[in-house]
Amino acid sequence: MAASIQHTLKTVFGFHDFRPPQQEVIERVLAGEDVFLVMPTGGGKSLCYQIPALHRDGVAIVVSPLIALMKDQMDALIANGVRAACLNSSLSAAEAGRVFQQLDKGTLDLLYVAPERLLMPEFLERLGTLKLALFAIDEAHCISQWGHDFRPEYTQLGRLRPLFPGVPIVAMTATADPETRKDILGQLGLPNATVFVAGFDRPNITYTVIPKQKPLAQLGAFLRNRRDEAGIVYALSRKRVDQVAKQLQAAGFSAAAYHAGLPDDQRRRVQEAFQRDDIRIVVATVAFGMGIDKPNVRFVVHYDMPKSVESYYQETGRAGRDGLPSEALMLFGMGDVMTARKLIENSDNAERVRIEIQKLNAMVAYGEALTCRRRALLSYFGDQRDHDCGNCDICTDPPQRFDATVQAQKALSCVYRTGERFGMMHLIEVLRGSKNQRVLDLKHDKLSTWGIGADTPATQWENIIRQLIHLGYLTQDFTRFGALSLSSAARPVLKGETTVTLGMPRNTVETVERTRKRAGAKKDYDQALFDKLRALRKQIADAAKLPPFVVFSDATLAEMSRSYPQNLQQMRQVSGVGDRKLQQYGDAFLAEIRQYQAGDNETYMVA
Known part of the structure; x- marks a missing residue:
């Protein structure tokens, strides 16, 4: 069995090895067991249901909360040669009809649906006539009122276990403290599920918190060396989002605003432009993000402090999903604390207010931390570390x-x-x-x-x-x-x-300069070749009307720019190059590498 799933990992997805605990999770699901998986964003949760879907008979039903997220994951699977589709409100009647035909004919490996669609009586009845490989519940924290992004429609997912007793259920989230995990399992009716907590650490993210003084100037200084990088700037209010986006545009940055007050078509255009690298920076409220399956986000800035550590962790986790070095910067001011508190206290649910005030207090404690940021962040989720990380502002500029x-x-x-x-x-x-x-x-x-x-x-x-x-x-x-x-x-x-x-409490220290220098630091791969490969990727993606990362991730381009593959066999050894992509894109990228090496490039490798 292990050799078989290892073969799928390499030939379909282009990866050489499983990360802990992917293989064990996959084997449990293949054995028909229920699993609850907590794994950091970018850790490879999707493979834990996608590979079993290719090895178990029937179609895998994946519950996903957002249309954009479904489409990105579907596009990525199709690019790897997997038979995938989605059912959501963006499809026309004819398009939905074609998906239902595929479903009935058994020609789908995975089908992505929203919880509302899944729980429609006629849809459940149809599923009852099909061979089902598994149910995968993505963003499972949405089911818990203890979670930071509770969605009432998720609470009905507990009906799946009694309705489909023989079908394994995989519930996944990147963000769940022990209370939330317990609640999720209770809501889903999965008392016997094996729980895997893969840790919460994202070692490639550098965490920095600075006192908020002149926020626009501080943001501009941070972004100065990042004009070609993709990033998200979060603010608490729509008014602030519009203001910051306009200021960045006036300063020459490729930026756009995104919040719930904008028309649907405008939000969709911004999101698609960001996915396709036509816009570099999105300034947004928390309405933007969970549906973003974009691995090459290099930085996340919190212009305003978020309301909870869970939100902060989830939002900063959108940086560096490809594993390359990335930055998380938060501007921290007590004015934001008062604003967040007022927003929380607007609710008429006293119990909810009490919980959220406690969570806000924990967020303030993180902002004021004088210990390693990573240790403070991980300890909140019960992930205790006995050493400092060396990759946060406290570690690089330690207090007395x-x-x-x-x-x-x-x-x-x-x-x-x-x-x-x-x-x-x-x-x-x-x-x-x-x-x-x-x-x-x-x-x-x-x-x-x-x-x-x-x-x-x-x-x-x-x-x-x-x-x-x-x-x-x-x-x-x-x-x-x-x-x-x-x-x-x-x-x-x-x-x-x-x-x-x-x-000891620190005096106000300017740390943006260090983050700015990090952005301009030399990489361990040939940056000039990387830029050429990135341009080729964009050209191919635009022609196919796909986001560039669906062709190859930044991490895959970086490995090509480090190893200079000379033929298809060597290209096949690059992480992220599966059989389908090797066949579709291998020759074009090899030609670009050869042309680059034939030019006047004195040094191929940057130390």
Whole structure:
């Protein structure tokens, strides 16, 4: 079985090896088991249902929330020689009729549908007459009210398991904390599903947060060396999106606005132009993004702070899906915090407001972090790391450090003495010896930890406790008002067996210059050849009316520009070149490489 799926991986998709845990997931699905997969964007979730779809009898039904996402994935599969189609509202009656004919004749490997279409009684009835390979539920976090992008239509997907008891279900998401994962499995009725959490790390993304001062100037400085790169700039309001897009256009950048207030056809034109590299920068609200299957986004900028760590992670994850170095920059200002809080408090759902305020507080804590950004980000999802990443602004420009062992012991002891049931602000009240009514009512003024931190300002305690959370000594439960509890790493600190070193708050430091220099740094491949191959790819894609990345990804072009393949056999060894693409495009790209090498290029390889 392994050799067979390995053969499909190479000949159809052009990849040499599986990434963990792709092979195990695929084998479970092939055995007819249910699987829940949490894997970072760009980690290869799609292969975990696409390969089983090619090896199991019948058609695979893929539930996808957005038309654009369906079309991109369908185009990419067809380019690889896979029989794929989609059913959505963008199809004419005649086009939909042809898809139904393919479905009935058994000539499809995969069919992409929206949840609303899937759950129509007549469609479910039709599926009941077909041989089904599997159900794949993409963007599964949409099913959970704990998730950041809850969609009510997803909640009915739990009907699939009793209706189709013998068909395996694969649910996938890039973004789900432990509470959300539990809720998704409950909603889908998959108590026996094998859960795979492939980690949340995106090591190719550099995370940077800078104080928001003159945001347009800061954005312009960041973009200065990036005029030929694709990127997304997120802002919270439509008005801000329009303003920033106009400013970038006036400065000569290839940019366009995208938000829900624009006409449908205009949004569609912007999205298609971005997919086809005709527009380099999209300035958008969060209405833009989840449907973007574009692997060569080189940067994501948050002009305004997002409302949750989940949103931030999902949005920054749209950068560098091809694995090449990419940037995530956030401009962080307390004015954004107030704006986000007002937006949240507009809801009349008190429970929802409470949860989202807790999540906003965690986002603020990330923005103020003095520990490694990656460790702070990953710890939020329960993915603890014991070393700094070396690829974020804190690691490359570290704050001054101090021995915080005693303060850490005080804070951890206070969490323990109060029963691991309270949030940060109450713990600080106890540590500082407050006599407010809640402290007195709970008799926390009688605890041994009451007042032991009175000599430390409240703002400093906030800084210390947030770092203890980011470093994994404390865990935070947003289903219980942000209650803090001790992790296993806390015990050695309390027993005096290990020391804790934390960071001092930093002064405002200009870090955009470093990100600008990174954009202009030399690559480990021949940039001149890469540019020629990219131009050829664009020409081929335009002729076929496809996004360029459907022809070849940037990562594949970079490998060609590193290895200079000289014949079809060597080209076949390049990652991302499967049999169908080798047959369609191999000769054209080989000719471009040979022509380039025959020119006056003194150095082929850039060290």
